[in-house]
Each structure stands twice: as C-alpha cells, then as structure tokens.
Amino acid sequence: MKAIVYSQTGDPSVLELVDRPVAEPEAGEVRVRIVVSGVNPTDWKSRRGSAPGEALPFDEVVPGQDGAGIVEAVGAGVQHVMVGDRVWLALAAYQRAHSGTAQERSVMPADRVFALPANASFDQGASLGVPAITAYRALTVAEDGPRRLHPGALAGKIVLVAGGAGAVGHAAIQLARWAGASVITTVSGPAKAALATAAGAQHVLNYTDSDIVAQIRRIAPDGVDLVVEVAPAQNSQLDLAVIRNRGSIAVYANNGGDQMTLDVRNHFSLNVRYQFLLLYTVGADVIRAAAEDINAALTDGALAVGEEAGLPLHRVDLAHTADAHALVESSVVGKVLIDVLAG
Secondary structure, three states: OEEEEEOOOOOHHHOEEEEOOOOOOOOOEEEEEEEEEEEOHHHHHHHHOOOOOOOOOOOOEOOOOEEEEEEEEEOOOOOOOOOOOEEEEOOOOOOOOOOOOOEOEEEEEHHHEEEOOOOOOHHHHHOOHHHHHHHHHHOOOOOOOOOOOOOOOOOOOEEEEEOOOOHHHHHHHHHHHHOOOEEEEEEOOHHHHHHHHHHOOOEEEEOOOOOHHHHHHHHOOOOEEEEEEOOHHHHHHHHHHHEEEEEEEEEOOOOOOOOOOOOHHHHHHOOOEEEEOOHHHOOHHHHHHHHHHHHHHHHOOOOOOEHHHOEOEEEEEHHHHHHHHHHHHOOOOOEEEEEOOOO
C-alpha cells in the first residue's frame, strides 16, 4: 500500500511517498481503508518541529490526525464498529508512528474510530476530528454549562466566536447554532464575513473596526456568555470588555503570540473563567462524548462543508501531500483534504 512518511523534521519536502505492507489490527485496534484524509495545522507543526532535522519520537512518522473511510478489519474486543462500516477518525497519529491518515490503510486504536452517519459524506467525516472536537470542547466548558450539546442546550446563550472563517471557528458556529445559541463572530474582511454568514452566524463583525466593542455590546447589552478564542494575546482586552458576569473564555490557539496580559481586578470582579484547551490531553471521556454529540449534529444536517456552507474545500491526491501541508501552513482559508483513493 502507499503511505506518506517523514523521518526528520523540516519543510514539506521531507514528506515521502513509500510502499508499506498492510498491517493487521491487534486487540482493541481497527484497520480502516482511508478514503479522505484531513490536514490540520497540528500536522504541519509536528512535521516542522522546532527546527529542521530535530529528533523524532519514532524512526519515521505517517502524518494525519483526521480522516474518513471504511472499516476493513477489527481486532479482538472491538464492538462499536464492524467490517464495512463507514467511519470518521480523530487523533489517528497521536503517539503512534504508523497510524496517521496520510496512507491507504491505517491501523489505530478503536477509540479513535467513530461511525459516520449515513447522511454524512466522507468529506464531512474527514473535516471533523481536530476542528469539530475542539469547537465542541470550547462550547462545553462554561461554569454555567452545558456539559453536553444537543438542540436547545445553548438556548438563550450568546456565543462570540473569534475567527469565524477558520476551521474551528466554522465548526463552533455550526455547533452553537445547532444547540440553540445566538452567535456573534469576528472576521477580518468581506470575504471571510461571507463564509461566516454561510456557516450560520447571525452577527458577523469586522474586528478591525474601532467601535467593535460597542457593536458587540449593542447585540449583547449584558455581555456575551462564552467566547471561543483563537487569539487571546490580541483579544484579551476585547474579551474583557464584552464578557458578562460569570462568563467563560475558551482558548484553543495562540494566534498572535504566546504572552498575554490580564487585568486581574476587572476579571475577578466579573467572575470570569478562562479555560485553555488542548485536544490531545482532554481525556477519552470528553472525546467520546464529543463524538456522540457531533454525530447527532451530523444526523441533523448541522455540520455541512463546502464554500456554500462557509468552509471551502481544497483537494490534492496522496502523492501531493506536501502540497496539502504547504497550503495549510500558508493559512489558506477553508479545509484541505487529501483524496487517498485506496484500492
């Protein structure tokens, strides 16, 4: 079978297309024939490392945390999926050398494999994983709840999504709307505003406007309940100016810098909660709950992809995985997918 591997850190040129034997799943594992692989920033950041030529945890690595495909074999003890099932995958490559989705067949732990609802496409499945579960986690960390998402779970809540044209922002808008929230999002210009509107945000604002705080406060006079934050270093003052008493700010990225300064007095006077989150270490129970509720949203048609749904798709084939990494590394707007076309 064909697989993409890298044996040293560096730019996309370190990715190689190789032939590898097909592996058999052991107990608690599943082998999936990959149809579509999704590329995320975490994929190129792991490949690039902190410097070229940096030591890897394994002799070689198959990249790709997310994807979708068809179950081809299951190991002993696996019960929630069976041969022939359509599935989506999350964290496939985490702490594994050869489980990434940038290959024709992948063997991975069964708890990273989830049934794909019949009405959902492989493109949708490959676009979930890191973005959708991150968005789900951000929407379920507030002090006042909810802990799970379902229609009505966020009824009466106002959610501010920073960067609504990004993959996580897109999923956060869709999931928040599905759960009944009113959604405000901030973007940098008209093109991204059109995408955020297509995703379902009711209020799309330009964060470069000098009166952005006043615009948000007109929509949410008592403040927003929850901020899904991609750029805390840049937005900490804005977030403080619009958050309500007992509101929460869920931070999932460090766009704009690693250091931020907080006004302690004004934050504790509002009982503000900051929740930082990293998908790899949130715990299996959170991942499992997220997958269940994401599947419910998929079944309800709430997580569409494509430009008409606010998330343009960019496609390459497996042999051009380096081009896919380069696209994501260049901050292309939308989702980059690899058509694996397994035989």
